[in-house]
Amino acid sequence: MDHLREIAFKAARKAGAILRSRIGNIGNIDYKSAFNIVTDVDKEAERNIIEILNEHFPNDQILAEESGVHEARSSRRWIIDPLDGTTNYSHGYPFFCVSIGYEDAGEPLMGVVYNPIADEMFWAQKGGGAYLNDTKIKVSSHTGVATSLLATGFPADTKTVKHSNIEQFARVTERSLGVRRDGSAALDLCFVACGRLEGFWELKLAPWDLAAGTVIIREAGGLVTNLTGGAFDICSGHVLATNGLIHSELKDVLAFGDVLTEDGTASNKDVARK
Numbered sequence: 001m002d003h004l005r006e007i008a009f010k011a012a013r014k015a016g017a018i019l020r021s022r023i024g025n026i027g028n029i030d031y032k033s034a035f036n037i038v039t040d041v042d043k044e045a046e047r048n049i050i051e052i053l054n055e056h057f058p059n060d061q062i063l064a065e066e067s068g069v070h071e072a073r074s075s076r077r078w079i080i081d082p083l084d085g086t087t088n089y090s091h092g093y094p095f096f097c098v099s100i101g102y103e104d105a106g107e108p109l110m111g112v113v114y115n116p117i118a119d120e121m122f123w124a125q126k127g128g129g130a131y132l133n134d135t136k137i138k139v140s141s142h143t144g145v146a147t148s149l150l151a152t153g154f155p156a157d158t159k160t161v162k163h164s165n166i167e168q169f170a171r172v173t174e175r176s177l178g179v180r181r182d183g184s185a186a187l188d189l190c191f192v193a194c195g196r197l198e199g200f201w202e203l204k205l206a207p208w209d210l211a212a213g214t215v216i217i218r219e220a221g222g223l224v225t226n227l228t229g230g231a232f233d234i235c236s237g238h239v240l241a242t243n244g245l246i247h248s249e250l251k252d253v254l255a256f257g258d259v260l261t262e263d264g265t266a267s268n269k270d271v272a273r274k
Contacts, residue, residue, distance in 0.1 A: 001110065001125055004057075008100050008112040009121065011052040015045035015082050015098045016116030024092055039090060042066055045082035045098065053078055065208045075105045079211035085184035099186040101211025108234075111212030113186045122190040124219035130193050139222040139243035140195035145172070145253055148198035148246050151180040151188040155204040165203055168254045175253055185239075189213025192241055193220035199242035199250050201227060207234045214241065223247045227256045 022041045046066045053062060061077040062070035078100060083089055085096030094117045102110040113122040122137075124130035130137050142148050150172060154165050173179045180197070182188055185205055191197040193216045211234060214224045223244040224232045229251045232239065242250055 001128075004102060004110060005112070005123065005125060007052065007056045008102065008110065009114075009123070011049040012098045012100055012112050012114035012121065014048050014052060016114045018045045018048060019083060019089065019096065019098070020116045023089070023094075026090060039083070039086060041089070042083045042086055046080060049080055049082055049098070049100065063207060065206065077103050079103070079208050081186060081206075081208035084186040084209060085182075088183045093183070095182050095187065096184055097187045097190075099208060099212045101208070101215065103211070108211065108215045111215035113190050113212050113216065115187060115190075122193065122213075122216050124193075124216040126215065126219070128219065130216045130220035132190075132194050137194040138220050139193060139217070140198050141245065142198045142243065143245045145176050145198075145246050145249050147177055148250075149177050149180070149196075150250070151182055151191065151197050151200045153181060153183065153185060153188070153202045153205075163203070168201070168256070171255075172250070172253055185209040186213045189217055189241055192222055192243065193217045195243075198246055199240070201240045201250070201254060202238075203227070204237045205239060206237065210234050210239055214239070217241050225251075227251070227254060 019041060026039050026041055043066050046064050050062060050064060053060065059072050059074040061072045061074060062080065063077060064070065064080040065082065081099040083096060084099050089096045098114045100112045101108065109126045111124050121133050152165060152169055169179060185202055186209060188197065188200045190213055192200050214232065217224055221244065222242060224239065224241045226232055226236060227238045227240050240251060
């Protein structure tokens with residue numbers, strides 16, 4: 001596992017160097033949809049990550065945000081977001097990251113999230129704890145929503161859907177110390193893991209937004225479920241991640257309930273958050 005981690009670090013740092021060098025020098029901005037952008041920098045960073053992974057693990061599967069599924073013979077899979085926070089990045093807003101998750105036969109085993117602006121490498125291996133660079137991290141000890149700093153985000157299609165998280169955002173803002181909307185789910189998850197935030201929730205995320213950060217939170221002592229407190233599914237797109245101590249209270253304040261219907265009212269596995 002140490003070798004896997006070192007290669008993931010190498011890939012994340014390579015992609016991060018590309019992101020850092022191209023700030024303010026983006027060639028092309030395209031639209032996947034009316035609400036979801038992609039830049040040539042996303043694509044360049046992803047190509048470099050995949051090249052490194054293929055060099056060392058040619059039989060492993062890859063699921064990448066921009067290029068999709070890369071099939072292979074192995075049960076092992078890498079889940080990649082080369083630039084989580086593309087909208088931030090395209091505006092020069094310095095909150096974005098590289099996210100690389102690793103699983104075997106569907107079991108999450110490792111997560112690496114690199115913030116190239118702050119040179120912060122968040123990482124965890126199953127059973128080995130969570131780290132920020134070389135320092136072990138853990139979730140905060142706050143026990144109530146009233147004293148908690150939280151984060152959330154909104155679906156890319158917020159303007160057109162009935163349930164967009166706006167009501168929940170307002171309700172939690174009234175009852176908490178504050179709610180941030182930073183624009184990178186992977187970094188928000190890591191901030192919960194290291195105690196900078198007490199909790200994070202969001203709808204309609206993609207697997208590459210969640211694969212690495214959820215491993216890191218769990219290894220830091222936190223709790224990850226769906227929005228109603230049930231089992232977390234990386235493909236559902238819904239996540240509630242906290243220090244564990246405020247989980248039940250925050251779930252009740254959010255009160256998603258029947259908003260999350262089986263017909264997909266508030267779920268879209270194909271919509272990636274930017």
